[in-house]
Amino acid sequence: MIKYPFYFLYRIWYYVLVLVPIVVFFPFIFATILSEKTYPLFFKIARTWAKIILIGMGFNYKISGSDVFEGGKSYVLVANHTSMADIMLMLVLVKNHPFVFVGKKELAQIPIFGFIYKRVCILVDRSSNKSRFQVFERAQNRIQQGLSICIFPEGGVPEEHIVLDEFKDGAFRIAIEHQLPIVPIVFFDNKKRFPFTFFSGSPGKMRAKILPIIATQGKTQEAKNELKQQVREMIAIELENDLL
Numbered sequence: 001m002i003k004y005p006f007y008f009l010y011r012i013w014y015y016v017l018v019l020v021p022i023v024v025f026f027p028f029i030f031a032t033i034l035s036e037k038t039y040p041l042f043f044k045i046a047r048t049w050a051k052i053i054l055i056g057m058g059f060n061y062k063i064s065g066s067d068v069f070e071g072g073k074s075y076v077l078v079a080n081h082t083s084m085a086d087i088m089l090m091l092v093l094v095k096n097h098p099f100v101f102v103g104k105k106e107l108a109q110i111p112i113f114g115f116i117y118k119r120v121c122i123l124v125d126r127s128s129n130k131s132r133f134q135v136f137e138r139a140q141n142r143i144q145q146g147l148s149i150c151i152f153p154e155g156g157v158p159e160e161h162i163v164l165d166e167f168k169d170g171a172f173r174i175a176i177e178h179q180l181p182i183v184p185i186v187f188f189d190n191k192k193r194f195p196f197t198f199f200s201g202s203p204g205k206m207r208a209k210i211l212p213i214i215a216t217q218g219k220t221q222e223a224k225n226e227l228k229q230q231v232r233e234m235i236a237i238e239l240e241n242d243l244l
Contacts, residue, residue, distance in 0.1 A: 065210030124226025
């Protein structure tokens, strides 16, 4: 019972850190989301926003692995999804290489944040086949602009006891369709630091690791399932070894 007031205030502080910078920077944010051409400028603001939240929450983030991002090249970024802080850590992790998230449309209903979210992300209604198909069209448009695509392939946040859920096909279909390299990324501590369970979380270390990229050049959609399992196994091994 002593911890509950701390957890409550810690959660409220998170939402303050999320919303206050958006309000302060809103004129600049609004100017950079009016056109897709100014998205790289928005991306820089988004990275600053993410750093404010991570530092303000007391998350000592550390990123390991090789910096694989080449200028002028697009990638498909995939990572395990365990926390609301995953978005912020992903933004900090990828430097000078703008990407767009593919995310669920429900987040567009959040006041203020949702206004920006639906203009800079590719939204998907997972209950609609038509919406899932439109994701590929919108992703193609973004890739042609030189951007990368970030998808959490579990399709949502798994239950607390699940270390890594099964992967959906979307990220791998896009990667093969456009012959884009896949960058697997592992978030080790996000579930412990800031899970979706309300009365939980604490400051501390937040580690991420960029794994070796996987080429898709020459692959066809017939290789989709094999590719999906390969990436999942890479991430799963890292998570399992970290538990030892």
